[in-house]
Amino acid sequence: LIETALAIGLLLGMAWRLTYIAGALFSLLIWSTAEGFGGPYTSGATNLGSALLYALVFVAFGLFESFLGPSPYSLDYYLARRFPKWKSAAEWKPQRIWPEIRPAFDWDHQLGAIGAVIVALVLALSTLASATNIGRLPATPANAAAAVSPLKLAAASVSPLSMATAGEVNKRPLPVLPPLIGDGAEVDINLVASDATIEIANGVQYQVWTFSGTVPAPILHVREGQTVHVKxxxxxxxxxxxxFHAAQIDSSVAYRSINPGEKLEFSxxxxxxxxxxxxxxxxxxxxxxGNGMYGAIIVDPLRPLPPADVSYVLVQSEWYTQQVEGRLMTGDYNKMVAVTPDLVVFNGVAFQYKDNPLAAKVGQRVRIYFVNAGPNLWSAFHIIGGMFAAVYPDADANHALTGVSVYTVAPGEGVVFDAIMPHAGKYPIVDHSMRNMELGAAGLLNVTQ
Ligand SMILES: [Cu+2]
Incomplete structure (x- = not known):
């Protein structure tokens, strides 16, 4: 509103003195309150902000006017002639006698100028619409940090010749199913809640909360009937x-929250x-x-599934980010609530298996233990160019689904998928929800002879 009043004052030449003073002060206000475009308040900002410049422009207008005297092309000029007291609002030297300046241009020119002023006035009034636009996010530093896209940060470091969407992610071991934790009737699991910083996209880090330092948490592999002691x-x-979704237990005891420094045991x-x-x-x-505290536990059935030649574990999840500084991100709870993820990933890192594909041979039974950690989105799991040989929603071979190309995995759900590829090739593994695929839920299964 103040902006619009200032614009009208400037255009009509009304109450210039007030306009200049208010304009300069208002610009300084914008500059000092970090209204986004106003000042150097985002991390990594390299300029002083444009608002400071506007303050100087207003000061310059004031100086011009005081040197050159009042202009006949202003409302002030006419108002002051009719109401002499108006001068005190309009002019730097109100005591000066108004010279009788006649408009120097003929009417044609004046009409042109008036038309231009009207057009500019309409434009100024139209800014009212955006000034009162409730739906827009205010330009605060928090919103500016939230607007930073980790995918764009990742892409910024990529050579234009690279085929990868978001750069080559640092290679890490393929997510092969680890061996059973133990062979006996009882197994021990030790997990430590700890903070860490991990990579979520090429060169982009995130301050995570973890189990034992990784996202996803360590893959746990036990057998049906084993007693699991959790420390x-x-x-x-x-x-x-x-x-643990693999347990049936009094959650008010076993799943209770503990303070930093405390420990908890249950079986x-x-x-x-x-x-x-x-x-x-x-x-x-x-x-x-949302900040990374999830993992997968595989419980092998006593009545086994058909033997797999190669087994992988994929945990899908979303990242909701805001920038801490540079390429370091942290969680954005508002985005988690609004379900506006910045990344959707397999095993924590966007597109990591595009550059470092899962591997299999033609005709091999490839088993994928798939968990959707969410926290919010359903996954439409799919292998492009493939058909699942079997989908086991409950790890029971008698309940296997066949003839399925896409299968829904809810947040919190785990499903076992078998794929047998009859031809060599590079098969994309995706969440077939296309937005999620573009945000990072895409990898490759490289099938060779
Ligand atoms: Cu926690």
Whole structure:
């Protein structure tokens, strides 16, 4: 509103003195309150902000006017002639006698000038629309940080010749199913809640909350019927907890939150086979999962599935980011609530298996233990160019689905997929929800002879 009043004052030549003073002060105000475009308040800003410049422009206008005297091309000129007191609002030297200046141009020129002023006035009034636009995010430093896209940061470091969408992610081991933790009737699991910084896209880091330092958390592999002893220690900065979907247990005891420095122990029998999520369940759970506290536990069935030649574990999840500085991101809880992810990833890193594909041979049974950690989005899991040989929603071979090309995996759900590729080739592994695929939920299965 102040902007619009200033614009009208400038265009009509009305109350110039007030306009200049208010304009300069208002520009300084914008500059000093970091209204986004105003000042150097985003990290990495390299200029002083444009608002300071406007303040100087207003000062310059004031100086011009005081040297050159009043102009006949202004409302002030006419108002002051009719109401002499108006001068005090309009002029730097009100005591000066108004010279009788006649308009120097003929009417044709004047009409042109008036037309131009009207056009400019309409434009100025149209800014009212944006000034009162409620739906727009205010230009605060927090919103500016939230607007930084990790994918764009990742792409910025990529040579234009690279085929990769978001650069070549640092290579890490393929997510092969690890061996059973133990062969006996009982196994021990030690997990530590701890803060860490990990890569979520090429060259882009995120300040995560983890189980044992990685996202996803360590892959746990047990067998149906084994008793699992869980030892959980909180080495983080706040309360955390651990919730195993593979267990049937009193959650108010086993899954309770513990303070930093405390430990928690419980045991459960892995009675139900399958692939399950485990995650932190401390409120707001959305934030604890959103910041990285999830993993997969595989419970092998006593009545085995058809033997697989190669087995991988994929955990899908979303990242909701805001910039800390440079290429370091942290979580954005507002985005988690609004479900506006910046990245959707397999095993924590956008596009990591595009540059470093999963591998298999023609005719091999490739098993993918798939967990969707969410926290919010469903996955439409798909291998482009492929057909699942079997989908096991419950790890029971008698319940296998066949003839499925896309299968839905809800947040928190785990499903076992078998694929047998009859031809060599590079098969994209994706979340067939296209937005999610473009945000990073895409990798490759490289099938060779
Ligand atoms: Cu937690």
């Amino acid at each position: 959980f220690f909180n080495n983080g900065m706040m309360q955390h907890s651990i919730d 459960f029998v892995a009675q139900v086979p399958g692939v399950f999520i485990y995650h932190c369940g401390t409120p707001p759970v959305l934030q604890h999962i």
